[in-house]
Amino acid sequence: MVTKQAYAPYSKFNVGAAALLQNGEIVTGTNQENASYPVGICAERVLLGTAATLFPGVPVKTLAISYDSTNVKSDHPISPCGMCRQAIHEYELRTSSPIRLILSGQEGDVYIIDDARSLLPFAFTSDELK
Ligand code: THU
Secondary structure (H helix, E strand, O other), X not given: OHHHHOEOOOOOEEEXXXXXXXXXXXXXXXXXXXXXXXXXXOHHHHHHHHHHHHOXXXXXXXXXXXXXXXXXXXOOOOOOOHHHXXXXXXXXXXXXXXXXXXXXXXXXXXXXXOOOHHHOOOOOOXXXXX
């Protein structure tokens, strides 16, 4: 499981994200924390930066997000934080392609959401900057 690659010594909340790209490639990301807490970055944005760098312009078809923790039970899905929703939605816009989200814990329910846009009503987008 990619959650093992997380660096989360402060929260002990290891998040792993895996994406299937339209070209068949799989890209992963994990949260990377920092002693200066706000410097830490979520798994989803690590993944998107990696995908955009390795496979520029290739849409992400599906993005799965899960977690593991020594502090809490991983028995229900988590959903991306607000900053990640904004980042995932911009990825949808820049590739003109919705990103299906699969949200889960190590056990329990799995949620499937058609796109990040639906998690971010009234989103701020580049349209405002034109
Ligand atoms: N985190 C993620 O990586 N993704 C999420 O969707 C929620 C939160 C990380 C940030 C921080 O390293 C830890 O989980 C606890 O908030």
